[in-house]
Each structure stands twice: as structure tokens, then as C-alpha cells.
Amino acid sequence: MKKVVSLLFFLFVLNSCDDGNLVQEDITFENTATQSCSTNNIIYKLKDKEALILEIPESSFINEPTLEGSPRIINISSTNRVVYRFYNGAVSANNICETIPPATPIVTDQWNATNGTIQIITSAVKKTDAVTGRTKITGYNHNVVFKNITFAKNNGTQAYETFPFGDYVTTATTLPFGFDETVEQCSSSKQIYNYTSSEALTLDIDPDLIKNEITPLNSPRTGVIGTSINKLVYRLYSNGVLTPDYFCNATLPILPSISQEWIAESGVTNVSGIVEVTTSKVLETYVHTIVLKKVTFTKGNSDFTLGDSYTYGELITTN
Structure with a gap:
């Protein structure tokens, strides 16, 4: 009987331990809109007291559709950063984009991506005239997915084989077609x-x-x-x-x-x-x-x- 009790106690202790790799915490930003900073290369998503931040050069979002099965691939690094932050209060754009962010809320925890890739699939956003059938490209949609990404946490790491970030839309240059009828x-x-x-x-x-x-x-x-x-x-x-x-x-x-x-x-x-x-x-x-x-x-x-x-x-x- 003592052996059985000892075994159960051992299993309880083992399941209670967190070596940083066993506990998976969900990151869900699927229903939140992508925003961008006008003064730097940051795009981000905010949800209550959390922020998911992507910092890569704006030139990574090329206004040119990618071919099927051939996304643009960027390696996560110290310059191509993915960061997940926790705050002690409701977070806003000022906390992400300002050179000197507000004193509150305060960042209480931060996960930094240490490896993986950023995959971008680009498609044209078009508007069709219902009468003439003419189409105009109004922007380009960039669908961003993290592949084989690993976050470093205070208590270990957390990895995802596929982690959807979401869509980011850039504006297309307007083609005026302002011609008169004399050639x-x-x-x-x-x-x-x-x-x-x-x-x-x-x-x-x-x-x-x-x-x-x-x-x-x-x-x-x-x-x-x-x-x-x-x-x-x-x-x-x-x-x-x-x-x-x-x-x-x-x-x-x-x-x-x-x-x-x-x-x-x-x-x-x-x-x-x-x-x-x-x-x-x-x-x-x-x-x-x-x-x-x-x-x-x-x-x-x-x-x-x-x-x-x-x-x-x-x-x-x-x-």
C-alpha cells in the first residue's frame, strides 16, 4: 500500500512541475485587426492587456502578388522581430508606436521569438465597377504566417509549427486614367x-x-x-x-x-x-x-x- 501511495505522490509532483516546455499557453489574436505605426516598421495586434508585435522593414510588404505555393520568406532574427507582450492594464497604440511610451500600462511579461520564419502571401485587392466591369487595384493584402516559431519565456519556451498572424493591407498607387477623348x-x-x-x-x-x-x-x-x-x-x-x-x-x-x-x-x-x-x-x-x-x-x-x-x-x- 505504501508503494502505491508513494507512486501516486510521485506522479502528482511530476505533473505539477513546469520545465517551461510542457505548459502551452494559447495566443489568440484571430479576431483582432492589424494596425501599423506611421513612424517605424512595426505592425501589431492589440487585445485587452496583450500585444502581438511584428517588426520588419516596410519593404518586406511588396505590392506584387506572390505565386501560389511561393510565399515570401523572412527569417526571424534580432532585426526581424516577433514579440508577445503582457501589460497590467488596457494597451493602446501609444504603447507600441510612441518613442517615449506612456508610463502606464506597464509591461509585465514579454516573450521574444528566437527562431522560425515569417511567411507572407500577397494578393491584390480589387474593386469592380458593377456597370462597366472595370476593375481597379485599391491595395494589396499580405497574409502573414509564422512557421516553426519558438518563443522564449521566463519559464522556458513555447513553439508553434504554424502560427497565423493575420492580414496586413497596403495601399496601391492610384492609376488616374484621366485622359480626354482626343488622341x-x-x-x-x-x-x-x-x-x-x-x-x-x-x-x-x-x-x-x-x-x-x-x-x-x-x-x-x-x-x-x-x-x-x-x-x-x-x-x-x-x-x-x-x-x-x-x-x-x-x-x-x-x-x-x-x-x-x-x-x-x-x-x-x-x-x-x-x-x-x-x-x-x-x-x-x-x-x-x-x-x-x-x-x-x-x-x-x-x-x-x-x-x-x-x-x-x-x-x-x-x-
Whole structure:
């Protein structure tokens, strides 16, 4: 009997001990929003008296979708930090972002990640016009997951094979598309262009689409976008003002510099990437109305569409 009692006592003592690796404490921030500091490279989540903090360079969040099965991977280190904090009162953004944080609440405990990786899967956030079908990229969603992460605690360590941090959204640069309906054409290359002070939409149009002949009613000339004939390119510029002198050169001028370049996907006859030209005559001039249908632009792994129909503009020619 004494042996049985002694064995039970031993088991009780063994199960009561905490060597730091046996006790798992849950960290749950799944239903809390991700916030960011404007003055440093910290994004974080707050919940009552707890904070989950991620400090990595802002450049880690690239506005470019990742391919399926190929997340961006960053090693956790002294510069790429993951920290879990406990406070003695309700925590706020000021406790995370301020150079000199408020005196209260006080940090009562802190777990520092000692190893593992930060995996980021990025996708474009799009808004679709219900009427035209046109899509705009409004931002990029970065889903962050910690893999094989180990936290160092006061009483040992705690490890997770997969630990979801959550989503962090960055803002996309707005593509204005603020063009008027008058386009110009280069005399030698016959390239057509429309522009504002900061953007341009160029079309290396098939010469057969621009003829000084009136098109029959509801029978426009049609072609499809290609890589050379009917090549369509959208460019956004910085460091300068775009003027007519920029166009029709053998090589593109250095300034203003191109900040983004989007190239239209090759079209499929009667399906997508269609160029339509309707020609009418006004006095001694011909007006060629150019319409783009179901056009998709791509840049890297990003894409957007111009919708079902987009009026590129009117080109005026004479005999």
C-alpha cells in the first residue's frame, strides 16, 4: 500500500512541475485587426492587456502578388522581430508606436521569438465597377504566417509549427486614367497616344484600322491587341511633367521617369483584347473613334481590366 501511495505522490509532483516546455499557453489574436505605426516598421495586434508585435522593414510588404505555393520568406532574427507582450492594464497604440511610451500600462511579461520564419502571401485587392466591369487595384493584402516559431519565456519556451498572424493591407498607387477623348498620332511610326501630365496610353495601331473611309453603321474595323501590332501600353510617370515632346522619339526620353508600366494582354478574336475603330466624316476631316473592349493590363503578377468597353479617344485625320 505504501508503494502505491508513494507512486501516486510521485506522479502528482511530476505533473505539477513546469520545465517551461510542457505548459502551452494559447495566443489568440484571430479576431483582432492589424494596425501599423506611421513612424517605424512595426505592425501589431492589440487585445485587452496583450500585444502581438511584428517588426520588419516596410519593404518586406511588396505590392506584387506572390505565386501560389511561393510565399515570401523572412527569417526571424534580432532585426526581424516577433514579440508577445503582457501589460497590467488596457494597451493602446501609444504603447507600441510612441518613442517615449506612456508610463502606464506597464509591461509585465514579454516573450521574444528566437527562431522560425515569417511567411507572407500577397494578393491584390480589387474593386469592380458593377456597370462597366472595370476593375481597379485599391491595395494589396499580405497574409502573414509564422512557421516553426519558438518563443522564449521566463519559464522556458513555447513553439508553434504554424502560427497565423493575420492580414496586413497596403495601399496601391492610384492609376488616374484621366485622359480626354482626343488622341494624337506620330507621323512616322503611326503610334497613337493619349496623355496627361503624369500618364500616357499608347497604341501601336494596325494601319489598316485607320482609313479615311466612313465605316458602315454598326460595322467598325476590328483588330486584336498583340505584342507588336496593336500593342497597348499604359505608363505612369514621376519626376517631371509629360509633354507632347516626349512622344514620337526613336528612344524614350529619360525624363519624366516611368514609375509603372502596364502592358495589355494579347487579345483573342471576338473574345477579349479587341480594338474597334468607327470612322465618320465631318466636313473635310475624318474622325476615327477608337474603342477598347475587354482589355486586361498586367504588370508582374498584378492585373486589372478596362471593363467591357472603354473609349480610348478620337483621332482626326485629313486627306
